[in-house]
Every structure is written in structure tokens, then in C-alpha cells.
Amino acid sequence: MNELAVLSKAMMMERKDIALSIVGGFIAGIAGVVLFSASGYLISQTVFAPPLYTLIVLTALVKLLGLLRAASRYGERLYSHRATFSILSRLRSSYFSRLIPVMPGLLNKKRSGDLLSRIVGDVESLQHYFLRVAYPPIMVIMVFLTTVLMTSLFSVWMAGLFVLGMLVAAFVVPGIVLIGQRRIFGRVRQQRAAVSMEVTEVLYGFRDLKVYGQLQERERQLKQASDVLTAEQQRAAVHLLRGQSMHAFATLFISWGVLALGAYLVAEGELAGVFLAMLVMASLTLFEETAAMATLPAYKEASEHAANRLAESVPSAEEQVLHPSGLLSDDEAVSAELSGVSFRYEGEWRPALNDVTLTLPPGSKTAVVGPSGSGKSTIVELLLKLRLPTDGELRLNDTPVRELDESSVWRSARVVLQQGHFFRGTVRDNLLLDGDSHTDEELSAVLAQVQLHSMKLTDAVYEKGENLSDGEKQRLAVARACLRKGRLWLLDEPTSSMDYVTEQRVLKHLHEQAAEDTLLLISHRLTGLEDMDQIVVMDQGRIVERGTYAELMQRQGIFYEMKQIERQLVSP
Numbered sequence: 001m002n003e004l005a006v007l008s009k010a011m012m013m014e015r016k017d018i019a020l021s022i023v024g025g026f027i028a029g030i031a032g033v034v035l036f037s038a039s040g041y042l043i044s045q046t047v048f049a050p051p052l053y054t055l056i057v058l059t060a061l062v063k064l065l066g067l068l069r070a071a072s073r074y075g076e077r078l079y080s081h082r083a084t085f086s087i088l089s090r091l092r093s094s095y096f097s098r099l100i101p102v103m104p105g106l107l108n109k110k111r112s113g114d115l116l117s118r119i120v121g122d123v124e125s126l127q128h129y130f131l132r133v134a135y136p137p138i139m140v141i142m143v144f145l146t147t148v149l150m151t152s153l154f155s156v157w158m159a160g161l162f163v164l165g166m167l168v169a170a171f172v173v174p175g176i177v178l179i180g181q182r183r184i185f186g187r188v189r190q191q192r193a194a195v196s197m198e199v200t201e202v203l204y205g206f207r208d209l210k211v212y213g214q215l216q217e218r219e220r221q222l223k224q225a226s227d228v229l230t231a232e233q234q235r236a237a238v239h240l241l242r243g244q245s246m247h248a249f250a251t252l253f254i255s256w257g258v259l260a261l262g263a264y265l266v267a268e269g270e271l272a273g274v275f276l277a278m279l280v281m282a283s284l285t286l287f288e289e290t291a292a293m294a295t296l297p298a299y300k301e302a303s304e305h306a307a308n309r310l311a312e313s314v315p316s317a318e319e320q321v322l323h324p325s326g327l328l329s330d331d332e333a334v335s336a337e338l339s340g341v342s343f344r345y346e347g348e349w350r351p352a353l354n355d356v357t358l359t360l361p362p363g364s365k366t367a368v369v370g371p372s373g374s375g376k377s378t379i380v381e382l383l384l385k386l387r388l389p390t391d392g393e394l395r396l397n398d399t400p401v402r403e404l405d406e407s408s409v410w411r412s413a414r415v416v417l418q419q420g421h422f423f424r425g426t427v428r429d430n431l432l433l434d435g436d437s438h439t440d441e442e443l444s445a446v447l448a449q450v451q452l453h454s455m456k457l458t459d460a461v462y463e464k465g466e467n468l469s470d471g472e473k474q475r476l477a478v479a480r481a482c483l484r485k486g487r488l489w490l491l492d493e494p495t496s497s498m499d500y501v502t503e504q505r506v507l508k509h510l511h512e513q514a515a516e517d518t519l520l521l522i523s524h525r526l527t528g529l530e531d532m533d534q535i536v537v538m539d540q541g542r543i544v545e546r547g548t549y550a551e552l553m554q555r556q557g558i559f560y561e562m563k564q565i566e567r568q569l570v571s572p
């Protein structure tokens with residue numbers, strides 16, 4: 001299902017508000033046409049000095065129509081905007097729910113700035129679809145047909161001219177506006193994506209750009225891209241205004257035509273003169289209602305393009321594997337089994353994991369060691385179902401991971417990744433990330449357990465944890481994991497930036513808390529691994545050695561050599 005199909009579905013769900021807004025818009029449109037026609041008729045009638053009650057009735061009717069028009073226009077705006085915002089929120093949730101599962105792979109292909117531009121700009125563009133694309137033709141057709149029907153009661157010729165005018169206003173003018181529009185709006189979109197990319201690059205790389213003396217140059221490029229975007233947006237706005245002016249000119253021209261034809265029909269005795277002003281006023285008001293048709297092609301094109309861009313960044317609902325329903329139980333420690341698992345990142349020729357077979361029995365403690373780039377973190381990503389194996393099978397609690405609901409996997413896992421993310425807010429906000437409720441006493445106790453005794457829950461945390469040291473960030477990430485309920489601990493170098501004493505205390509606490517759970521620890525240091533049930537040594541995506549600490553030391557293989565090197569480095 002692409003975004004336009006999602007949009008249509010969302011519109012169906014808001015059908016009550018949409019129906020009410022159509023009724024409101026129709027009443028407002030017809031009330032406007034009748035109001036101005038009645039005013040024209042009233043002015044013409046006064047020339048014949050009619051009885052006072054005629055004028056009183058007409059004046060009262062005009063006032064009543066004025067009130068009706070205002071009230072129904074208000075209702076139309078209220079319901080149509082309410083429907084629009086509900087549709088927008090449905091679109092956002094639908095887009096995000098399809099985006100999240102493919103996010104890790106997507107960031108490999110798209111720059112985050114481009115993705116941001118899609119999430120914000122394109123989803124936002126779709127909000128115009130109902131108000132500016134789907135709604136105006138319905139309204140115009142309803143108001144127009146009713147007016148033509150009423151006009152034909154006075155003169156068929158005049159009704160014919162109205163039809164001609166409508167063809168010009170609804171097809172010819174929008175057709176002309178369409179010429180060149182794709183190019184102009186395409187450039188705006190392209191440039192908007194370019195600016196988003198520049199902004200994210202400058203924001204993410206601010207410090208490095210500054211230190212390497214490149215900041216000014218990047219700022220200059222950003223300003224340049226922003227200036228080009230402004231110029232393109234101006235061009236697009238001028239294009240839209242040109243369309244609107246063309247529409248105003250064409251409809252005014254048609255009203256002059258109505259006046260000329262009316263005068264001719266009056267002179268020929270085919271139309272009573274008292275109706276002339278009424279028909280001219282009706283045409284002026286009717287064509288005012290069609291103004292939205294002039295900008296319709298622009299919004300239609302923008303919405304369709306946005307829908308395509310969104311559809312291209314996430315697989316459609318049909319393409320996605322049916323949402324698996326398997327759940328991991330929180331009551332028992334999780335078991336994991338990788339059988340001949342290989343994994344290759346998209347676009348890479350070399351597999352990050354190559355025929356890996358590994359079992360993590362429930363409640364076991366496993367350490368994974370090995371040189372940088374050997375595939376250790378990739379195992380964690382697969383266990384978290386952030387990515388699926390290219391080959392082989394991965395089972396959690398004896399269920400193939402493909403059949404498990406991702407949220408259930410994430411709920412069962414306590415994760416500390418190498419680069420944990422911290423949000424702007426307080427320490428408390430960052431601890432309560434998963435929405436679980438914990439008392440302040442519990443939170444403070446966990447902070448103490450991870451050796452953050454001096455940190456207060458109200459302490460500020462800057463964006464990306466800028467005001468915390470790397471070791472503090474790691475301890476806060478460990479605290480976050482400790483507060484969760486899952487029975488599978490996945491710790492990717494959780495203590496690499498801590499001093500030796502703190503590291504030992506934090507690891508001791510982790511072992512105590514995870515005593516009954518399954519734990520996988522990726523470690524760059526080879527100390528403190530004596531109590532592990534198994535140690536797995538990886539190199540170039542393969543498991544090259546495995547066993548307990550004692551077994552590996554006795555075998556005097558790769559682990560033993562690594563240990564000797566570490567010992568020499570620590571005490572030369």
C-alpha cells in the first residue's frame with residue numbers, strides 16, 4: 001500500500017468530519033451565490049419602487065443568508081481542518097510504524113538529512129491532499145451544478161455561458177498552471193533535501209569541523225544552499241500566484257461576458273431586466289468559489305510526489321513480512337541459538353558474519369572477544385532483530401526470530417550499545433526512557449549501583465549527553481538497562497571508557513543482577529572473564545575459538561596469545 005492508498009484509507013476513517021465539511025461548504029457556497037444574487041435583485045427591484053414588504057422580505061433574506069453563509073463556512077473550516085489534522089496524524093503513525101523496522105538498513109542507504117526532509121517535509125505535504133486536492137472539485141461541482149440549474153430557470157443561454165466559464169476555470173486555467181510546474185516544484189524539493197543534509201552534517205560534525213578549520217566553509221555552503229532554496233521557493237510562490245491571477249482574470253472576463261449576454265437578452269426581450277444584476281452577481285460569486293481549482297494541480301503534483309518519495313523510503317505494507325505475532329516470555333531466561341548464521345550489510349561484498357554457530361543456553365553467561373571489525377556488534381544487532389540473518393537461522397526461545405514480534409524482542413532485552421543515545425532533559429528523563437514507572441528511590445539506588453553516587457536525578461543532560469563524560473554515559477546506559485525487566489542482557493563494551501576499579505564494580509553488579517538471566521558481554525578487555533560459562537573468540541566474521549576461560553588458557557591458542565599481549569601492555 002503506498003502513501004496515497006494510506007491517505008485514502010485515513011480519509012475514509014474521517015468520513016464523518018469530511019461529510020460534515022462538505023455539507024457546510026455546500027451550504028456556504030450556495031448561500032453565497034443566493035446572497036449576492038438576492039442583493040443584485042434587491043438593487044434592481046428598488047428602481048421599480050416595489051411595495052415596502054417586498055423590500056423588507058428581500059433585506060431580511062439577504063441578512064439571513066449572510067448569517068447562514070458565515071455559520072456554515074465556520075462549520076466547514078472546523079470539520080475540514082479537524083479531518084485534515086486527524087488524517088495527518090494517521091499518516092505519521094502509519095509512516096513511522098513502517099519506518100522503524102527498516103531503520104537500521106535505511107540509514108545505510110539514505111543520509112539522515114534526506115530522511116529528515118522526507119519525514120517532516122513530505123508527510124507534511126500530504127496534509128494538503130484532502131483540503132486542496134480532493135475537496136475543491138467536490139465542492140465546485142456541487143455548487144456549480146446547483147447554480148447552473150437555478151440559472152437555467154431564467155435563461156438557458158446564460159446557463160450555457162456559466163458552463164463554458166466553468167470549463168475555463170476548472171480545466172483550462174489549471175492546465176496552463178500545470179505547464180512548467182513539475183520542474184519548478186521538483187527543484188524546490190531537491191533543494192529542501194540538500195539544505196536538510198547540509199544542516200545535519202554541520203550539526204553532527206560541528207566540533208570536528210571547527211577543530212579542522214572547515215566550519216566557515218561548511219557554513220558558507222549551507223548559506224548558499226539556503227539562498228538557492230529561498231529563490232526556488234519564491235519562484236514556486238510566483239508560479240502559484242500567477243495561476244491565481246490568471247484564474248481571477250479569466251473569471252472576471254466571464255462575468256463581463258455574462259453582463260454582455262444578459263444585456264443582449266434583455267434587449268431581445270428574452271430576459272427580464274430586473275434579473276440582470278442578479279445573474280452578474282451570481283457569476284461573480286460562483287467563480288470565486290472555483291479559485292481553489294487554480295492551485296489544485298500544484299498541490300496534487302506535490303502530494304503525489306511526496307507520496308512516492310515516502311513509499312520509496314519504506315516498503316509498502318504488502319511488501320513487508322506479515323507482522324509476526326510470536327512473543328518472548330519475560331518469565332524465563334531467554335535462550336538463543338545461531339545456526340550457520342551469515343550476515344552481509346547491504347552494499348558490502350564482505351560478510352560481517354560468516355557461518356556462525358553459537359548457543360546461549362538460558363541463564364548462561366557468554367563473553368565475545370576479538371579484534372575490531374570482527375563482527376561482535378553485528379551479533380547483538382541480529383539478536384535484537386534490528387537486522388535479519390542473510391543465511392542460516394537464529395532462534396530465540398526455540399522460535400525463529402523472523403516469527404517474533406520485534407517489540408517483544410526489544411522488551412525482553414536489556415541492552416547497552418557502544419554508542420547509547422542520551423536525550424536533552426534530566427537524568428530522571430533519561431532513566432525513565434521506556435515509560436515504566438519507578439520511584440525516585442529506585443532510580444537513585446540504581447545510580448548508586450552503577451557508581452554514579454554524586455549524580456542527582458534532576459541534573460541536566462544536554463543533547464546527546466554532551467555534558468557527560470564517556471564513562472558517565474556508559475554508567476547511565478547500564479543504569480537504564482538495570483531498570484528494565486527483560487531476561488536477555490546484551491552488553492556491547494559497556495565499560496570500555498571506565499577506569500579499572502569502576503569497571504570491576506559495575507561488572508560485579510551486572511553479574512549479580514543478571515545471575516538468573518542470559519547474558520552476552522562483548523568485551524575488549526580480557527580481564528574478569530574467568531566466571532563466564534563460555535568465551536567466544538571472533539575474527540573476520542567467524543568464530544575461531546570457544547571454551548571456558550580455563551580451557552582457552554590451557555589450549556594456548558588465540559585467546560591465550562591475546563591474553564599474553566594484554567598482560568605485556570598492562571605491565572611492561
Ligand SMILES: Nc1ncnc2c1ncn2[C@@H]1O[C@H](COP(=O)(O)OP(=O)(O)OP(=O)(O)O)[C@@H](O)[C@H]1O
Pocket residue numbers: 108345346348352370371372373374375376377378379418
Ligand atoms: N552499518 C554498516 N554498514 C556496512 N558495514 C558495516 C556496518 N556496520 C558494521 N559494518 C562492517 O561489518 C563488520 C563487523 O562490524 P562490527 O561492528 O560487528 O564489528 P565489531 O567486532 O563489533 O567491531 P568493534 O570492536 O570495533 O566494535 C566490519 O567490517 C564493519 O566495517
